[in-house]
Amino acid sequence: AQSVAQPEDQVNVAEGNPLTVKCTYSVSGNPYLFWYVQYPNRGLQFLLKYITGDNLVKGSYGFEAEFNKSQTSFHLKKPSALVSDSALYFCAVRDEGGSYIPTFGRGTSLIVHP
Amino acid sequence: GAVVSQHPSWVICKSGTSVKIECRSLDFQATTMFWYRQFPKQSLMLMATSNEGSKATYEQGVEKDKFLINHASLTLSTLTVTSAHPEDSSFYICSAGVAGLSYEQYFGPGTRLTVT
Numbered sequence: 001a002q003s004v005a006q007p008e009d010q011v012n013v014a015e016g017n018p019l020t021v022k023c024t025y026s027v028s029g030n031p032y033l034f035w036y037v038q039y040p041n042r043g044l045q046f047l048l049k050y051i052t053g054d055n056l057v058k059g060s061y062g063f064e065a066e067f068n069k070s071q072t073s074f075h076l077k078k079p080s081a082l083v084s085d086s087a088l089y090f091c092a093v094r095d096e097g098g099s100y101i102p103t104f105g106r107g108t109s110l111i112v113h114p
Numbered sequence: 115g116a117v118v119s120q121h122p123s124w125v126i127c128k129s130g131t132s133v134k135i136e137c138r139s140l141d142f143q144a145t146t147m148f149w150y151r152q153f154p155k156q157s158l159m160l161m162a163t164s165n166e167g168s169k170a171t172y173e174q175g176v177e178k179d180k181f182l183i184n185h186a187s188l189t190l191s192t193l194t195v196t197s198a199h200p201e202d203s204s205f206y207i208c209s210a211g212v213a214g215l216s217y218e219q220y221f222g223p224g225t226r227l228t229v230t
Contacts, residue, residue: 034218034219036221041205041224041226042223042224043118043120043207043209043221043222043223043224044158044207044209044219044221045221046218046219046220046221049218090157090158100146100211101148101160101163102219104157104158105157106156106157107156107157109155
């Protein structure tokens, strides 16, 4: 079975400060991990993914995420937040040896204050 | 590349009528298409997955006869909400997947359905 948790419903950060959106996962085998962003009344946009290789993954719009196998985490980070980063962020996981359908977290609302 | 469109982007219909939502992969062939429902400030609820030319696989609790899914080609899937009721009002999002190592999904922009 595969599952993913986003422990924070909302994250608040001041513009220019670093941001972190947390994600932890559980899979039986090797994880495929994804981050998506959703702006109001829009579909989800792909940000980045981890399949294998370097634990630090760089994605769109200056975002990056670090895969930590021992902590089963895949936190999304950005060194300097922008007001335009305010959106809903979803983490997703797929078990390499399991279903091809990913499981999505409940989403974290990121609010960047000017 | 990897663009998915949905039509319409929003629709208002009366109770008892049916509404069809189209999902198209514009520049690639989708092995599988997914239909999600999203309530305000909530996560995605997977409704069903469909492969081209075969019947959709519905998630538990989703009424097959109410939410009809047709996957006629590798670039088109439709969701028809039959005999719509106000409680069907929601944001419906489709996504398309390409078989491969990572099975990345490409999402459509969503359709806002309001049933009056």
